[in-house]
Amino acid sequence: VNPKQIAAEHAVTLIKDGMSVGLGSGTTAAYAIPAVARRIETEGLRLRCVATSKASAHLAHANGIKLSSWDSIETLDITIDGADEIDPEFRIIKGGGGALVREKLVATVTADEVIVVHSAKLTEALGAFPVPVAVVPFGWPSTRRRLAEKFGCEVSIRRDASGDAFTSDDGMHILDMAFGAPLPRLDTIENEIRSVVGVVEVGLFFGLCHHLVVAHSDGSVEVKAAPK
Amino acid sequence: VNPKQIAAEHAVTLIKDGMSVGLGSGTTAAYAIPAVARRIETEGLRLRCVATSKASAHLAHANGIKLSSWDSIETLDITIDGADEIDPEFRIIKGGGGALVREKLVATVTADEVIVVHSAKLTEALGAFPVPVAVVPFGWPSTRRRLAEKFGCEVSIRRDASGDAFTSDDGMHILDMAFGAPLPRLDTIENEIRSVVGVVEVGLFFGLCHHLVVAHSDGSVEVKAAPK
Numbered sequence: 001v002n003p004k005q006i007a008a009e010h011a012v013t014l015i016k017d018g019m020s021v022g023l024g025s026g027t028t029a030a031y032a033i034p035a036v037a038r039r040i041e042t043e044g045l046r047l048r049c050v051a052t053s054k055a056s057a058h059l060a061h062a063n064g065i066k067l068s069s070w071d072s073i074e075t076l077d078i079t080i081d082g083a084d085e086i087d088p089e090f091r092i093i094k095g096g097g098g099a100l101v102r103e104k105l106v107a108t109v110t111a112d113e114v115i116v117v118h119s120a121k122l123t124e125a126l127g128a129f130p131v132p133v134a135v136v137p138f139g140w141p142s143t144r145r146r147l148a149e150k151f152g153c154e155v156s157i158r159r160d161a162s163g164d165a166f167t168s169d170d171g172m173h174i175l176d177m178a179f180g181a182p183l184p185r186l187d188t189i190e191n192e193i194r195s196v197v198g199v200v201e202v203g204l205f206f207g208l209c210h211h212l213v214v215a216h217s218d219g220s221v222e223v224k225a226a227p228k
Numbered sequence: 229v230n231p232k233q234i235a236a237e238h239a240v241t242l243i244k245d246g247m248s249v250g251l252g253s254g255t256t257a258a259y260a261i262p263a264v265a266r267r268i269e270t271e272g273l274r275l276r277c278v279a280t281s282k283a284s285a286h287l288a289h290a291n292g293i294k295l296s297s298w299d300s301i302e303t304l305d306i307t308i309d310g311a312d313e314i315d316p317e318f319r320i321i322k323g324g325g326g327a328l329v330r331e332k333l334v335a336t337v338t339a340d341e342v343i344v345v346h347s348a349k350l351t352e353a354l355g356a357f358p359v360p361v362a363v364v365p366f367g368w369p370s371t372r373r374r375l376a377e378k379f380g381c382e383v384s385i386r387r388d389a390s391g392d393a394f395t396s397d398d399g400m401h402i403l404d405m406a407f408g409a410p411l412p413r414l415d416t417i418e419n420e421i422r423s424v425v426g427v428v429e430v431g432l433f434f435g436l437c438h439h440l441v442v443a444h445s446d447g448s449v450e451v452k453a454a455p456k
Contacts, residue, residue, distance in 0.1 A: 043397065053324075070366060070367050071367065071368070071369050073370075074369075074370065074373065086406045101364055101366070104362070104425050105367045105370065105371070105425055106367075107367060108324070108374075108425045109367075135327055136333070136398050136428065136429075137300050138298060138329070138330050138333060138397075138398055139299065139330075139333045139334075139337075140299070141299050142333065142336075142337050144331070145302065163375050169366075170364050170365070170366055170399070171398070171399045190421055191419060194419075194422050194423060195419055195422060197332050197333055197336045198336075199404055200364065201425070
């Protein structure tokens with residue numbers, strides 16, 4: 001069993017009967033979703049679950065989890081998701097999987113956002129991982145150019161396996177902004193990027209993570225609460 | 229001939245041979261696009277035209293105007309578009325037609341944004357017209373609620389003729405925010421709204437209009453340059 005799986009399964013033990021649950025995307029979800037299904041099956045948990053991507057919704061269905069319509073849910077008790085980079089203040093870069101728009105909407109209304117990462121994702125200063133930015137496809141070359149000029153960093157369009165511009169579940173393209181570490185102006189950078197016309201969402205999740213579950217390579221798991 | 233048509237046709241006289249031209253949406257475009265086509269036909273103007281909506285693209289094609297791909301264009305010399313409300317500082321509320329995402333992307337890269345309005349659209353203080361906000365469809369009820377709570381105003385989902393949530397050319401829904409006049413905190417309100425997760429674009433066009441063409445009910449036309 002790999003460390004990430006151990007950590008994801010530990011995160012799933014935080015779910016309690018009667019909760020509304022957000023199911024994240026990516027490798028964390030690939031381990032967490034079957035574990036949620038097993039708890040429903042073996043413990044008879046009654047949960048209301050929503051998924052942050054079509055892929056996760058598909059995996060949930062495949063594991064026999066009935067999903068609620070996101071539109072019917074005002075808030076969530078807990079969400080289990082992954083991250084691409086996280087600093088000591090629990091500031092996160094997220095969106096390597098391209099699902100940042102839905103992941104952020106879900107995180108925004110979640111009382112306990114639980115982020116599961118391998119310890120390799122912990123960093124003293126964000127920015128080595130490029131910041132994913134979801135943009136409107138219409139005129140994306142102009143949006144890319146304006147971002148590159150405004151921030152003076154390399155900005156590249158994400159492509160899928162066939163070489164086309166990647167399109168998210170919400171029909172957006174993703175631009176990856178290679179700031180390098182340390183990311184500048186942490187207090188304002190998210191809104192600086194958001195203020196560029198054409199930008200839909202920024203893969204910076206600041207103040208949205210309540211608990212961090214760290215998978216260490218030796219198989220141990222560490223749970224940390226967000227610093228006050 | 230109605231005043232709006234006279235004004236739209238006047239705006240079209242500002243186009244010069246060799247220019248790249250943005251064709252706006254709505255009633256302004258309904259008059260301006262045929263006028264552009266007539267100038268191409270009679271004067272042999274060589275223009276590179278792009279459209280801010282599928283409807284305008286359709287109208288352009290119907291009038292024999294060949295459109296360039298938006299992705300091939302970095303900047304535009306001139307764009308002719310309409311507005312829903314405009315104040316003495318040329319601050320604009322726009323998006324009654326639902327095309328605000330593309331209209332704003334186009335305006336952002338336009339050297340001379342020419343806005344055509346009937347004089348009834350002039351106002352001393354913005355806000356009587358609801359501010360249109362394009363949002364990601366996923367979770368829109370949550371986005372609507374968070375906007376209403378944050379700004380303390382009525383926020384309604386725009387619907388189409390069949391009663392479904394209106395969907396824009398870019399696949400967005402539109403929330404109309406009924407601030408009432410005067411709109412508060414003009415210096416920051418646009419970014420305040422943009423910072424809400426789920427928001428794609430705000431129908432506030434500040435600092436984007438270079439020339440205003442006003443149609444008066446008596447058929448006269450007034451052209452004003454933006455205040456410095």
